[in-house]
Amino acid sequence: xxxxxxWALKSKTYFSRNSPVFLLGKCYHFKADDEDSxxxxxxxxxxxxxxATGGDDVEAFRRDFASRVWLTYREEFxxxxxxxxxxxxxxxxxxxxxxMMLAQALILHFLGRDWTWSEALALQPLDTETWxxxxxxxxxxxxxxxxxxxxxxxxGPMLHAPGAPGRAEEADIHQREVYHRTLVSWLGDSPQAxxxxxxxxxxxxxxxxxxxxxxxxAVVAHILRKAVExxxxxxxxxxxxxxxxxxxxxxxxxxxxxxxxxxxGADALPLTDSRAVIIFIPVRLGGEKTNPEYFSFVxxxxxxxxxxxxxxxxxxxxxYFVGFQDDSLIYMDPHYCxxxxxxxxxxxxxxxxxxxxxxxMPFSKMDPSCTIGFYSRSVQDYQxxxxxxxxxxxPSANExxxxxxxxxxxxxxxxxxxxxxxxxxxxxxxxxxxxxAATAGDFVLL
Numbered sequence: 001x002x003x004x005x006x007w008a009l010k011s012k013t014y015f016s017r018n019s020p021v022f023l024l025g026k027c028y029h030f031k032a033d034d035e036d037s038x039x040x041x042x043x044x045x046x047x048x049x050x051x052a053t054g055g056d057d058v059e060a061f062r063r064d065f066a067s068r069v070w071l072t073y074r075e076e077f078x079x080x081x082x083x084x085x086x087x088x089x090x091x092x093x094x095x096x097x098x099x100m101m102l103a104q105a106l107i108l109h110f111l112g113r114d115w116t117w118s119e120a121l122a123l124q125p126l127d128t129e130t131w132x133x134x135x136x137x138x139x140x141x142x143x144x145x146x147x148x149x150x151x152x153x154x155x156g157p158m159l160h161a162p163g164a165p166g167r168a169e170e171a172d173i174h175q176r177e178v179y180h181r182t183l184v185s186w187l188g189d190s191p192q193a194x195x196x197x198x199x200x201x202x203x204x205x206x207x208x209x210x211x212x213x214x215x216x217x218a219v220v221a222h223i224l225r226k227a228v229e230x231x232x233x234x235x236x237x238x239x240x241x242x243x244x245x246x247x248x249x250x251x252x253x254x255x256x257x258x259x260x261x262x263x264x265g266a267d268a269l270p271l272t273d274s275r276a277v278i279i280f281i282p283v284r285l286g287g288e289k290t291n292p293e294y295f296s297f298v299x300x301x302x303x304x305x306x307x308x309x310x311x312x313x314x315x316x317x318x319x320y321f322v323g324f325q326d327d328s329l330i331y332m333d334p335h336y337c338x339x340x341x342x343x344x345x346x347x348x349x350x351x352x353x354x355x356x357x358x359x360x361m362p363f364s365k366m367d368p369s370c371t372i373g374f375y376s377r378s379v380q381d382y383q384x385x386x387x388x389x390x391x392x393x394x395p396s397a398n399e400x401x402x403x404x405x406x407x408x409x410x411x412x413x414x415x416x417x418x419x420x421x422x423x424x425x426x427x428x429x430x431x432x433x434x435x436x437a438a439t440a441g442d443f444v445l446l
Contacts, residue, residue, distance in 0.1 A: 012357075013357065013358050013359055013360050014360075015030055015325055015360075016030070016325060016326060017030045017031040018031055019325050019326045020325070021061060021323065021324075021325045021330070022299070022302055022303050022323045022324055022325070022330075023061060023064055023065060023322055023323035023330065024068075024104065024113070024302065024305065024307060024308070024309060024322050024323060025113065025302075025303060025304050025305030025306070025307060026064060026113070026305070027303070028057040028058075028060060028061040028064075029057050030057055030058050030061075059121070062120070062121060062356075063116045063117075063120045063121055064116055064120075065322075065330075065355070065358050066117065066120035066121065066123050066354050066355065066356050067115065067116040067117040067120045067354065068100070068103070068104060068107075068322065068332065068354070068355070069100060069103035069104070069107070069183070069184060069187070069353055069354065070100065070332055070352075070353055070354050070355035071096040071097075071099040071100050071103065071187060071334060071353070072096060072333075072334045072335070072336040072337070072338055072352075073087065073088055073089040073090075073092060073093070073096065073334060073335065073336060073337040073338065074087065074088065074189045074197075074337070074338055074339065074340050074341075075087035075089060075337055075338075075339060075340065076339055076340045077189035077190065077197075077198075077340040078189075078190060078191060078198070080197070080198055080201045080211040081191075081198060081201050081202040081205065081211070082201070082202075082205055082210055082211060083201075083210065083211040083212065085211045085212060087337070088197055088211075089337045091211075091212050091213065091214060092197060092215075092334075093313070093317065093318040093319070093334045093335055094214070094215040094216065094217060094219075094220050094311065094313075094318035095197055095200050095201075095215055095220060095223075096197075096318070096320075096334035097217075097220070097311040097312075097313070097318045097319055097320040097332075097334055098200070098217075098220040098221070098223070098224050098311050098371075099187050099195065099197070099200075100309070100311075100320040100332055100334070101224075101308050101309045101310075101311050101320060101371075101373045102187070102195060102224055102228070102278070102308075103183065103184075103187060104308040104309055104322075104373075104375075105239075105278045105308045105373065105375045106183045106186075106239070107183065108306070108308065108375045108377075109238075109239055109276050109375065109377070110179040110183060111176055111179055111180065113305050115176065117180065117350075117354060118173070118177075119350070119351075120354065123351060123354055123355075123356035124351075124356065125356055125357060180350070181348075181350065182235060184343065184350060184353050185343040185344075185348075186231075186233065186235075186236070188341070188342075188343030188344075189340055189341070189343075190342070190343065190344065192344070193343065194227070194231040194232070194233050194236060195224075195227050195228070195231065199227055200220075200223050200224070200227060203223045203226045203227055203230075204219070204223050207219065207222070207223075214316065216369060217282060217311050217312055217318070217369055217370050217371040218282035218369070218371060220311065220371065221243050221280035221281075221282050221371045222243055222280075224241060224278075224280065225241040225242065225243050225278075225280060228240055228241040228278065229241060237275075238275050238276060239275055239276045239277070239278065240257050240275050240276075240277055240278070241257075241277065241278040241279075241280065242254050242257045242277050242278070242279050242280070243280045243281075243282070244279070244280070244281040244282065244404060245411050247281070247282070247283055247284075247403070247404040247405065248404065248405050248406075248407050248411075249279065249281060249386070249404065249405070249406050249407070250407050250408075250409060250410055250411040250413075250414075251382070251386060251406060251407065251408050251409070252408065252409050252410040252413075253410050253411055254277055254279065254376070254382055255379055255382065256410075257275070257277045258274040258275055258276075258277055258376070258378065258379050258382065259274060259275070274378050274379060276375065276376060276377045276378070277375075277376045277382065278308070278373065278374075278375055278376075279373065279374040279375075279376060279385075280371055280372075280373055281371065281372045281373070281374075281404050282369075282370075282371045283370060283371070283372060283403045283404055284368050284369050284370075285297075285298070285366075285368040285370065285403060286368035287368065288368075289364075289368060290363070290364070290366045290367065290368045291368070292363075292364070294403060295327070295363045297392065297393075297403055298310070298321075298324070298329075298363070298366075299324055300392045301372060301392065302321065302322070302323055302324055304374075304388070306374050306375050306376065306381070306385055307372070307373070307374055308373040308374060308375050309321055309322045309373055310370050310371065310372050310373070311370060311371050311373070312366060312367050312369060312370030312371070313331075313366075313367055313370075314361075314365055314366075314367055315367050317335070318334065319331040319332065319333050319334065319335075319359075319361075320332045320334070321366075321370075322358075324363075325360070327362060327363050327364075328360040328361060328362055328363065329360065329361050329362075329363060329366060330358050330359070330360055331358075331359055331360075331361060332355055332358070332359070333355075333359050338352050339352075341353075372403075372404075374389075386406045389406070390406055393405065393406075
């Protein structure tokens with residue numbers, strides 16, 4: 001079981017002082033004004049003294065990173081739909097990575113990119129030695145209990161969420177923490193959580209995915225879209241989601257998504273009443289391995305503040321990419337098994353939903369199959385985003401094809417779904433069981 005899960009934890013991640021660090025559109029410089037050494041490096045755990053400009057940026061980076069919502073494996077939660085599993089350890093990492101990307105979109109929507117958690121710098125480093133010696137026993141016990149059909153009791157009613165809020169700068173500190181806590185509760189591990197793993201697994205059943213199966217990044221994109229679209233909490237009524245078709249974003253479809261479904265018509269709808277849209281774009285950045293020609297493209301994407309990150313990782317080992325330095329990606333790792341937290345209580349602990357320790361991975365190890373996410377608050381935002389991304393997507397001398405494209409009009413205008421069944425239109429990644437052709441990841445290579 002332990003080897004199958006394949007966890008590898010490191011206590012420290014080192015960063016160069018001589019190169020900028022990008023985190024979801026923010027840029028940080030760790031080099032102090034009086035430092036000239038070409039070989040300086042630092043760990044975010046030890047180089048945290050704000051002595052000069054570089055030190056200030058280290059602390060700012062730590063605060064920013066630790067404020068991102070961290071979703072990991074959990075155990076001892078209520079059994080998942082269609083199964084007796086009470087843990088997602090060993091198979092749910094892509095769902096967790098998708099939840100983290102969704103959480104970043106919700107942070108931008110409710111709190112803004114400049115928001116940071118007041119307790120971010122007080123997080124304790126992960127105790128990897130204690131965890132690795134005890135987690136194996138807990139994991140095996142959890143799997144045995146799941147096989148025997150044991151089911152924990154229902155966690156109770158969910159925390160009440162607020163109505164549609166204003167921008168983060170207009171709310172006081174207390175109200176921001178209400179949004180923060182409510183956001184995390186939507187992602188909790190209970191059947192009542194609007195965007196929790198139970199809901200995602202339930203939606204995956206429609207596509208033939210079951211608890212315990214491997215979920216690819218394109219599958220997760222469609223599951224997240226359905227979860228956001230079908231959320232019933234009033235707090236989520238002002239946001240929806242869109243998934244590109246065959247690496248193409250159809251602008252008219254996104255603009256339609258921005259329009260509130262309760263409006264009489266698109267022409268009469270004021271843009272101030274429009275919904276925000278989370279845009280998911282499943283792509284493949286190469287064949288068996290990521291094409292190095294796409295590395296600069298990935299850097300450009302992660303340098304944009306409206307980018308909510310990338311879900312992908314290594315083959316069969318998902319993670320959430322949030323930034324980069326030089327030739328290394330910075331990511332959040334879901335492969336850390338934690339105990340169930342009952343988010344229905346008024347003051348549930350938030351510490352386990354934030355990670356103090358970033359990780360780095362060479363671009364060369366990035367799996368080519370991934371989903372890129374963006375947050376668009378309004379139609380005007382989308383027009384800006386599509387214009388800026390179109391420049392980033394211009395093919396270079398070596399890149400024959402862009403990672404994805406923007407097209408005017410609706411997808412239906414191109415007759416893409418004319419011969420598809422309703423199920424195929426809703427879940428386009430479902431493969432025909434009669435087909436013997438196997439494709440890499442979730443994509444048909446054209």
